[in-house]
Amino acid sequence: MPDHPLDITTRAVTAGRPAAVPDAPLNVPVTLASTYIAGGEAEYGRYANPSWTAFEDALGDLEGGRCLAFASGMAAIAAVLDLLPAGGRVVAPRHSYTGTIGQLHDSAERGRLSVDLVDITDIAAVTAATEGAACIWIESPTNPALEVADLPAIAEAGRAAGALVVVDNTFATPLAQRPLELGADVVVHAATKAIAGHSDVLMGAAVVADDGRYEALLGIRSLRGAIPAPLEAFLALRGLRTLPVRFERAQATAQALVERLRAHPAIGEVRYPGFGGIVSIVLADAAAADRFIGALTLWRHATSLGGVESTLERRRRWPAEAPTIPEGLVRLSVGLEHPDDLWADLAAALP
Ligand SMILES: *Cc1c(COP(=O)(O)O)cnc(C)c1O
Numbered sequence: 001m002p003d004h005p006l007d008i009t010t011r012a013v014t015a016g017r018p019a020a021v022p023d024a025p026l027n028v029p030v031t032l033a034s035t036y037i038a039g040g041e042a043e044y045g046r047y048a049n050p051s052w053t054a055f056e057d058a059l060g061d062l063e064g065g066r067c068l069a070f071a072s073g074m075a076a077i078a079a080v081l082d083l084l085p086a087g088g089r090v091v092a093p094r095h096s097y098t099g100t101i102g103q104l105h106d107s108a109e110r111g112r113l114s115v116d117l118v119d120i121t122d123i124a125a126v127t128a129a130t131e132g133a134a135c136i137w138i139e140s141p142t143n144p145a146l147e148v149a150d151l152p153a154i155a156e157a158g159r160a161a162g163a164l165v166v167v168d169n170t171f172a173t174p175l176a177q178r179p180l181e182l183g184a185d186v187v188v189h190a191a192t193k194a195i196a197g198h199s200d201v202l203m204g205a206a207v208v209a210d211d212g213r214y215e216a217l218l219g220i221r222s223l224r225g226a227i228p229a230p231l232e233a234f235l236a237l238r239g240l241r242t243l244p245v246r247f248e249r250a251q252a253t254a255q256a257l258v259e260r261l262r263a264h265p266a267i268g269e270v271r272y273p274g275f276g277g278i279v280s281i282v283l284a285d286a287a288a289a290d291r292f293i294g295a296l297t298l299w300r301h302a303t304s305l306g307g308v309e310s311t312l313e314r315r316r317r318w319p320a321e322a323p324t325i326p327e328g329l330v331r332l333s334v335g336l337e338h339p340d341d342l343w344a345d346l347a348a349a350l351p
Pocket of ligand 1: 072073074075097099100139143168170171189190191192193202203204
């Protein structure tokens with residue numbers, strides 16, 4: 001092994017592999033087992049699975065912590081919120097993923113937690129809300145507004161207030177942002193998106209630095225049972241192996257498209273955080289956005305993001321999307337097609 005630390009793009013390929021001994025498979029295989037011979041560490045299929053562990057070792061390595069895989073991003077989010085004391089107050093971005101907001105509102109309605117939604121870019125408002133909070137929930141960039149939070153400043157305020165600092169790192173991925181290094185306590189992922197990366201898997205993950213918190217989350221996962229299927233874990237790890245090259249390519253294409261989109265007169269606003277493959281554009285209204293989407297032939301109209309294929313959707317078509325998101329906002333997930341083909345399709349469909 002080289003005596004310098006391996007680059008994150010190398011570790012995406014090497015982490016979570018079996019030891020290099022004769023006849024060992026290069027990749028940890030899919031282990032279909034509901035139970036194991038008694039007396040070991042695993043015991044039962046709801047507690048442990050080697051295909052999960054390989055994925056967890058790899059993502060934990062990239063994020064710099066210990067990882068637990070879940071059935072979906074939402075299952076990981078629910079498990080992390082389960083760590084909070086009853087009645088605790090959660091400060092979260094008003095433009096968080098709709099499912100996250102949905103879980104928070106549901107918990108509030110049932111009296112489990114209380115919720116304080118803030119503009120995550122307004123550091124004074126976030127710091128003020130942090131006082132007495134049980135949790136600061138950060139999503140950065142936010143979905144689909146693509147606002148970027150000052151993670152180190154918010155994490156410091158959260159820690160000073162004794163709050164659990166959680167970052168949904170789905171959009172940035174550990175390639176662009178490693179929240180545990182910036183002071184966060186927990187990272188959550190919809191591995192469904194860029195990590196698995198092929199629009200064929202739902203999976204989630206939580207990564208923590210602290211052993212006690214790892215054990216607490218493992219206990220919640222084992223009891224609640226929101227575990228991933230072994231095949232999904234295998235596929236998500238296979239996707240993670242190519243995350244760096246896919247991310248770089250999607251980012252380079254997104255940057256090229258952003259320049260052209262910004263110069264187009266039909267687009268009111270182009271939101272792009274400067275990194276990653278997600279871009280939001282704002283057209284005149286819902287009708288203009290729907291016509292544009294309907295005229296495309298290469299881009300596919302579908303929710304979700306982070307796949308190899310370019311997709312897009314008008315977010316306000318979902319009734320649960322925040323009313324502060326413009327009706328004409330279309331979120332683009334840039335895939336791996338040639339940038340000129342992607343641009344030609346967009347340019348032909350724009351008004
Ligand atoms: C999709 C998404 C989730 C939820 O993940 P699922 O795997 O769909 O449950 C959570 N956070 C963000 C930012 C997302 O984009």
